[in-house]
Amino acid sequence: MHQDDMSIITRSGIIGDAIIINQCDSNGYSEMRTPFGNAKMYSVTDRGLTKSRNLAISKSDADICLVCDDDEVFEHDYRRKILSAYKRLPDADVIIFKMKNFASPFKNKVMRLRFPKTLNVSSWQISFRRKSFVDNDIRFDELLGAGTGNGAEEELKLMCDCEKKGLKIYYVPSEIASVAQEQSTWFNGFDKQFFVNRGNTTRYILGLPLASLYALYYVIKKRKKYKSDISFIGALTSIFEGIFENKISKMRKNTNQ
Numbered sequence: 001m002h003q004d005d006m007s008i009i010t011r012s013g014i015i016g017d018a019i020i021i022n023q024c025d026s027n028g029y030s031e032m033r034t035p036f037g038n039a040k041m042y043s044v045t046d047r048g049l050t051k052s053r054n055l056a057i058s059k060s061d062a063d064i065c066l067v068c069d070d071d072e073v074f075e076h077d078y079r080r081k082i083l084s085a086y087k088r089l090p091d092a093d094v095i096i097f098k099m100k101n102f103a104s105p106f107k108n109k110v111m112r113l114r115f116p117k118t119l120n121v122s123s124w125q126i127s128f129r130r131k132s133f134v135d136n137d138i139r140f141d142e143l144l145g146a147g148t149g150n151g152a153e154e155e156l157k158l159m160c161d162c163e164k165k166g167l168k169i170y171y172v173p174s175e176i177a178s179v180a181q182e183q184s185t186w187f188n189g190f191d192k193q194f195f196v197n198r199g200n201t202t203r204y205i206l207g208l209p210l211a212s213l214y215a216l217y218y219v220i221k222k223r224k225k226y227k228s229d230i231s232f233i234g235a236l237t238s239i240f241e242g243i244f245e246n247k248i249s250k251m252r253k254n255t256n257q
Helices: 008-012 049-059 078-088 130-135 154-164 192-206 208-221 232-245 247-256
Strands: 018-023 028-034 037-044 064-066 072-074 094-099 126-129 169-179
Touching: 008 018, 008 072, 018 049, 037 049, 064 078, 064 130, 078 094, 078 169, 126 130, 154 169, 154 192, 192 208, 192 232, 192 247, 208 232
Parallel strands: 018 037, 094 169
Antiparallel strands: 028 037, 064 126, 072 169, 094 126
16 A cells, blocks of 8 residues: 555566555556566555455456565575476366465465365465456455455455356465555454454355354464453353354345345
């Protein structure tokens, strides 16, 4: 957001073509030829993480796309690693890569990913064949993600949508980048609202039975992380408050009418 120029290309170590969505206070377009490809920046006044990603996909004409945040720094050979992975896995529609400074929850081997393993995928790991997304009308859900007020989990919704459409998702343990994540645009701690949002998003994505099971798993599994902010009972009641509120599903129903 609020990029004054295209210096992010150099800071991030991007090689190849790039689409930059610059959410700022004015609309505009600029283009720059780099030693490695063509960079296009679309400045827009619209807000929302998933909106920016969908706009980037719509503006791209690449065969393989990689989701990128503005706090990523890529490995010098990331492009080779990505293209090699798709050559090795010609049936892959989506490939999830490893981040250098984050412990991977997956085994150190190439594997097919399905739910519930896709619960552990973060957006900056995601690459995909653009044609697979376009042909199957796969998009980031714009009711989720930073800027919506509904919390995150846009990656989980995307992975679930891919599975429903029959797309094949793989994990390849090749490190392609480091992510700073110095400041989250949506996470303000493990407070009551965090758990309410969590309940709402998982109910919207997984449905009532699975969301309820996941809620129990989550509040037990993450207890060490949130215990200084909220009690176990507080977390549990808040996440189920969100599940039964089910506001995002109601929002989706209203937008479809």
